[in-house]
Amino acid sequence: MYFHAGLILAVIAVSFGIAKALxxxxxxxxxxAAVAAAIVHSGGAIPVRHLVEGSFTYxxxxxxxxxxxxxxxxIKESGGVAFLVxxxxxxxxxxxxxxxxxxxxxxxxxxxxxxxGATTVLTVGTLVGTVLTYMGISEKxxxxxxFICAAMSAAAPPVNLWAMMAAAGSNMPYVxxxxxxxxxxxxxxxxxxFFLGGKGKKVELSEALKELPAPPEKMNWVRVxxxxxxxxxxxxxxxxxxxxxxxxxxxxxxxxxxIFAIFLSPKKLEILKIATNTINTLIPLVxxxxxxxxxxxIMALSGARGLISLAVVTLPMWVLFAALWLILPVSEGLLQxxxxxxxxxxxxxxxxxKGMDAIIALSAMAVMWPMGDILxxxxxxxxxxxxxxxxxxxxxxxxxxxxxxxxxxILLIATLFxxxxxxxxxxxxx
Amino acid sequence: MAxxxxxxxxxxxxxxxxxxxxxxxxxxxxxxxxxxxxFSVMLMPFILRILRIK
Numbered sequence: 001m002y003f004h005a006g007l008i009l010a011v012i013a014v015s016f017g018i019a020k021a022l023x024x025x026x027x028x029x030x031x032x033a034a035v036a037a038a039i040v041h042s043g044g045a046i047p048v049r050h051l052v053e054g055s056f057t058y059x060x061x062x063x064x065x066x067x068x069x070x071x072x073x074x075i076k077e078s079g080g081v082a083f084l085v086x087x088x089x090x091x092x093x094x095x096x097x098x099x100x101x102x103x104x105x106x107x108x109x110x111x112x113x114x115x116x117g118a119t120t121v122l123t124v125g126t127l128v129g130t131v132l133t134y135m136g137i138s139e140k141x142x143x144x145x146x147f148i149c150a151a152m153s154a155a156a157p158p159v160n161l162w163a164m165m166a167a168a169g170s171n172m173p174y175v176x177x178x179x180x181x182x183x184x185x186x187x188x189x190x191x192x193x194f195f196l197g198g199k200g201k202k203v204e205l206s207e208a209l210k211e212l213p214a215p216p217e218k219m220n221w222v223r224v225x226x227x228x229x230x231x232x233x234x235x236x237x238x239x240x241x242x243x244x245x246x247x248x249x250x251x252x253x254x255x256x257x258x259i260f261a262i263f264l265s266p267k268k269l270e271i272l273k274i275a276t277n278t279i280n281t282l283i284p285l286v287x288x289x290x291x292x293x294x295x296x297x298i299m300a301l302s303g304a305r306g307l308i309s310l311a312v313v314t315l316p317m318w319v320l321f322a323a324l325w326l327i328l329p330v331s332e333g334l335l336q337x338x339x340x341x342x343x344x345x346x347x348x349x350x351x352x353x354k355g356m357d358a359i360i361a362l363s364a365m366a367v368m369w370p371m372g373d374i375l376x377x378x379x380x381x382x383x384x385x386x387x388x389x390x391x392x393x394x395x396x397x398x399x400x401x402x403x404x405x406x407x408x409x410i411l412l413i414a415t416l417f418x419x420x421x422x423x424x425x426x427x428x429x430x
Numbered sequence: 431m432a433x434x435x436x437x438x439x440x441x442x443x444x445x446x447x448x449x450x451x452x453x454x455x456x457x458x459x460x461x462x463x464x465x466x467x468x469f470s471v472m473l474m475p476f477i478l479r480i481l482r483i484k
Contacts, residue, residue: 279452
């Protein structure tokens with residue numbers, strides 16, 4: 001049994017390596033690894049049923065971030081994001097601290113709603129980056145701020161894909177994560193913003209406004225605010241009146257909020273074009289989620305997943321506490337969201353078995369994972385950041401090095417949350 | 431409440447149908463071979479869900 005599971009793991013690793021060497025994308029390399037493992041496990045046949053079954057594992061999560069990203073893109077295309085950035089700069093340009101604070105909150109919104117840090121970079125990253133540049137912050141610090149806030153936005157509630165996937169894999173409801181994730185992501189993003197951007201000059205208001213795109217004339221707080229109010233109302237309504245409101249699901253809520261965004265937009269939106277762009281932007285994300293589902297299914301079928309779980313749960317706790325801050329980001333850089341079900345599920349079962357607060361522990365891990373989005377080979381959010389900001393410096397010596405201290409701070413507080421999960425269990429709410 | 435759930439369920443099928451249409455459109459338009467394969471894999475669960483096979 002151990003030999004067979006070990007063989008399957010070896011087949012996965014080798015076929016993934018060969019596919020990468022043949023310059024296939026991470027998603028296709030994982031698919032090749034899953035199919036190769038399935039063939040070896042079945043003795044030459046392709047277990048189509050399991051491949052199809054696996055592709056459904058994260059379909060609901062895919063629906064959430066497709067609809068959420070579509071909603072954010074509608075807000076952006078209607079001029080809502082430009083309006084928000086200009087309003088913050090105009091209102092708070094005299095107070096650096098308040099300006100930085102509200103820009104941090106603005107950076108957190110897209111990722112919090114979609115669960116994707118890349119969406120934050122693509123929707124608000126460039127505009128906020130422009131303002132930060134006019135606040136006298138150097139190029140490499142601006143890039144580091146945008147990356148860390150984007151990573152923290154992906155970790156922020158209500159949608160944290162790592163926590164959702166690991167919770168789903170361990171038969172644990174995704175409930176009670178809001179406050180712990182909010183505390184961690186807010187603390188991390190504010191630290192990064194003020195540590196890297198705290199010092200500088202006053203905002204050159206006229207210069208900054210000249211550089212920012214102008215929103216349509218009729219855009220105002222009501223037009224940009226109502227879709228968000230509708231979304232928040234729909235999310236809260238199910239909790240306030242659980243027996244009178246049907247379970248709508250987040251994708252449906254985002255679609256309803258999108259309809260409001262379309263009707264309230266001051267300019268006519270090309271819906272099909274925005275939807276096409278949304279899907280194009282999300283190819284790596286949706287693709288990887290579906291492929292990860294297939295890979296996990298094949299690993300579970302062959303016993304390889306159990307072998308990994310066994311290896312993880314037999315590790316001494318002190319080793320985990322001392323090493324997770326490094327293992328989780330590095331594995332994220334290697335496998336993206338696949339690490340949540342692969343490593344997250346056995347870890348959370350282990351922590352639960354040891355009497356730790358599983359929700360706080362998973363929240364802490366779900367904040368450590370996005371830090372790996374700057375690391376190779378995938379570096380999805382890191383690459384998106386340097387591309388969107390047209391960063392001219394060196395990726396490792398400038399961008400990554402500047403990000404290290406805030407990243408270290410976030411990993412430290414997440415590790416402390418992990419160690420003191422029981423003491424922090426008062427944070428677990430609805 | 432049962433009628434509401436039916437309406438919500440129909441809405442979900444419509445959402446999935448729209449996403450399927452956009453992915454299929456991208457599949458037809460893309461000239462990148464790797465992207466085309468990925469789009470095809472992405473389409474699988476969406477089409478099966480619309481057809482209510484899975």
